Amino acid sequence: MDLIPGLPFDVGLECLVRIPHHYFSSVSSVCKSWKRQIQLPEFWRHRKSSGLTRKVVVLAQARVDPTREQGAKKYGAAPVYRLTVCEPETGFGGTAPDSRVFRRVADVLPGGRGRVEISGDGRVGPGDVGGLEWCVHLRLYLRHVAARGRHARPPPPVLRVRVRFRSDGVRGGRARRREVRPEIRDVVRRGERRVVPPARHVGRARRIQRGLPRREIPRHQRVRDERSGRFGTSAESLDVATRRWGPVQEDFWMRPRVRETARTMGAGSCSWRAGPTWRSGGIVRVASRGGAAVGREKHGVRDGVAGETAGDWIERFGAPYKTYLLDLKRCKWEKVEADEEFSGHVQSGCCLEL
């Protein structure tokens, strides 16, 4: 059947393919055949091969409650996330209304715990890299990834990023491996927390530090230690495109007083224009080129706690985060004023080509 009456199918397809992705909701409302067409993987492959796709960053970000009370409320409330969409090249974006996020998160996170992962329409997880697999559909959903237990889903394929840290002279410098999804690269966000962590997280920090599973650390050893889990300032980076390690950068984490959590996002081989392009106050920075390093710095347990991922770790739920930009060229952090509503932590994110 013709897509546009009077025109051959191919020509109609050429027209549809050239519509910017954010109009697809109205386009797919026109008729069933248009909707069907837009949902086909071939359609997106065609868009990509014609060079018509744009990179879109999608984040699931904790909602900051303006009426929050101060204090540790980590276990008090189930996290609620909002979905934010941004097109780095144009700065165009939008935020899902809360009602939708509530509904979706409630659907997929029955207990309200665990990690939220963004994926595109169930076809491609953010762990898939390269090739046409990156073509995904516009509709996004939040997926519950079980935090532990034998029913946990196998994680998506990952590359490893080495982060070098040292334990403040107690042990020698030692390379550690940290998993990060390879396509999560170019956009860097960092949070800072000031609350003294509960003791149980110290054990977790140590476990990470030693590379031991949690159960292998005796409970009595999971105590606060001013030297434990101290991260150094050097880092290495992995260029996902070439799969090569960059040189060790000694003072990569420049600010010694602040615990840093970096989470990088982006697509495998993208290089975006530099500059803060987030429309609503700059929660992400688009790095210019090259591999991003992922790591965290720890300055005594009183200042912070290492978590396995930057995202699944909520110390004071609902509190705003300070936002920093990482300039990958100069290896410098820079503080950014973000709107409070966009200062929740980023739980998950991915870069889609739409």
Add this chain to the structure above:
Amino acid sequence: MVTTDEKGPLTAKKKSVIIRSCDGDEFLVSESAAVLSTSLKKILEEKEDRLIHLSDIDNKTLAMVIAYLSTHADDGLSDDLKRSFDQEFVSGKEFDVLKYLVLATDTLQVTCLCYTVAKKMADIMKNKLVEWVRREFDIQNDYTPEAEAEIRRLDAWAWDDRQLEDD
């Protein structure tokens, strides 16, 4: 009637081709312009005859296509000029005109013009109301009202700051 193309009188060196539209009018085109169309190129390779009859393209459309081909065959013009010509070429044209144009490019296999016109058509429909698109493109709405409401409710959230027009 023999019409020369926009480049003016042809020099004796350049070969030219005569293209006849379905209305019977004939257009004189340089061979370098004609070979930009894949199907014309094929015809020219196959036969010696310099007269090509196109039975399904009318005068007006053929004149436009030939103007496009001549401009793009002109080596003296820079790519930027050609690009701005492309924009000028499709701007302000009605949907019906574009439709005939894109049909002609499909017949003649002029890929770049087909893409230009398709882009223009996408631009026309992209920020219009669904009803407008259905009306102008003569598309049957095969959704039930409930299904349509559901689709629009689900998809409209992410890009809420656009302005849809209905004109």
